[in-house]
Amino acid sequence: MTAQACRFFLDTKSGVPVYRQIIDQVLVAVASGSLNPGDQLPTVRQLAVDLSVNPNTVLRAYKELEIRGFLSTQQGSGTFISHAPEVPVDEAKRQERLTQIVAQFVARAAGEGFSVRELAERIGEMIAEHRQ
Amino acid sequence: MTAQACRFFLDTKSGVPVYRQIIDQVLVAVASGSLNPGDQLPTVRQLAVDLSVNPNTVLRAYKELEIRGFLSTQQGSGTFISHAPEVPVDEAKRQERLTQIVAQFVARAAGEGFSVRELAERIGEMIAEHRQ
Amino acid sequence: MTAQACRFFLDTKSGVPVYRQIIDQVLVAVASGSLNPGDQLPTVRQLAVDLSVNPNTVLRAYKELEIRGFLSTQQGSGTFISHAPEVPVDEAKRQERLTQIVAQFVARAAGEGFSVRELAERIGEMIAEHRQ
Amino acid sequence: MTAQACRFFLDTKSGVPVYRQIIDQVLVAVASGSLNPGDQLPTVRQLAVDLSVNPNTVLRAYKELEIRGFLSTQQGSGTFISHAPEVPVDEAKRQERLTQIVAQFVARAAGEGFSVRELAERIGEMIAEHRQ
DNA sequence: GTGGTCTAGACCACG
């Protein structure tokens, strides 16, 4: 299984360093089960092209993940998720992350003139539609 | 009226620049109704002390918000939420944009393992909080 | 393409903040066609040296222009004139506003003893200069 | 003769200190003959109200002008233009000032999306109208 | 007391 299930994206306006966003997304994917031990990650060059960033930036992210033990690089074949990485789904951290992404989203939307109420209503509609 | 209803806090581990966190929190407060036109924000120096950051960092956040039209500063007396001129925009396009950003947000959050329901609840809490 | 066509200078006796003078000169260059979308501005450090000011002062000017949408910066490569999204506005209101600001300007200049003809000539020179 | 012929105005967005703007306007009025020796200036309080600034700000401007010998304050009767103030109309300075106000105007207009060409045309029209 | 401007310099992110 490849990492196709895991889509990377960047928020260049968030102020969060690109390499940090890549690291976070790999960690989240592992924690949520989107990526499992043995899964292959995109190549450095491929991801660099996909995200329109310099390969060095991707390399740095992969390097840090490797140092922290989440990835293992195998020369000539690619980069893979390590076996048995200790990433228990910490509910407290999960809630913290939820708060963070919601707050950032609301802030961004507010900057475009949308109120929290409008956002809440639109998301409510999505839930309703989903039920049908 | 003071901004007592609006508590600032920093997440130093998130990688988000301090000045960006301040901007986001002001935007959220405005969008949720915690801060209204005419309300005074904490003084630059006071907020700098509260957050344990340099006054220039707070100033920079306030300055960006002023340029973007959310705040108006009055030398010698303080910084206040603007009485927005509110450029009337095409409501159809606005709704379209709202749908777009909400859908994008939900998709990304789903990628991190959050359900639409969780997102809706957290946003609902934001509205509830400011009513207190 | 570089910004060689655009010379920066400071008037330290005018009382106008340095960062403001930089902003104004970029705006004028854009309005007169000396700088066009995609053109690169001098680097922060280079302009700081040229004007004998602190790099942070230049950075601040560039940052404000970026927030206002006139510049776009790309970390590691430089600062460029934006390809403006150009929000389409009501042309009638735009012309009205143009009349308003021109009339106001002429009135104030007259109060300082300048004739409309002198003003017209000086603005004409601005257009001529950038053609060279 | 009172100073009614001399209208004060402030450009709060120019970044130029208010007290500096007041000083400049008095000097210009004297140099251009709008104000003559013996003419009375508005009272500190009146001008403060007119410009919506703190009386201390006006006071500071008048104080500096008095120190420089352009004004003389007569307790109980008001503030007047001094006799024989040495303000020869220096053509070089005049041209410098012309450049400055035109540049600031163009920059401001550019910030609102007007090109130099549009400004030139509109002013040209004003000249044509004036001739009729 | 308020905010505003500027300097000097450290350290980070990115190409």
Place this chain on the structure above:
DNA sequence: GTGGTCTAGACCACT
């Protein structure tokens, strides 16, 4: 090399 963030601190403008 590029720009970005932050600190520390001086001095100015204004209420």
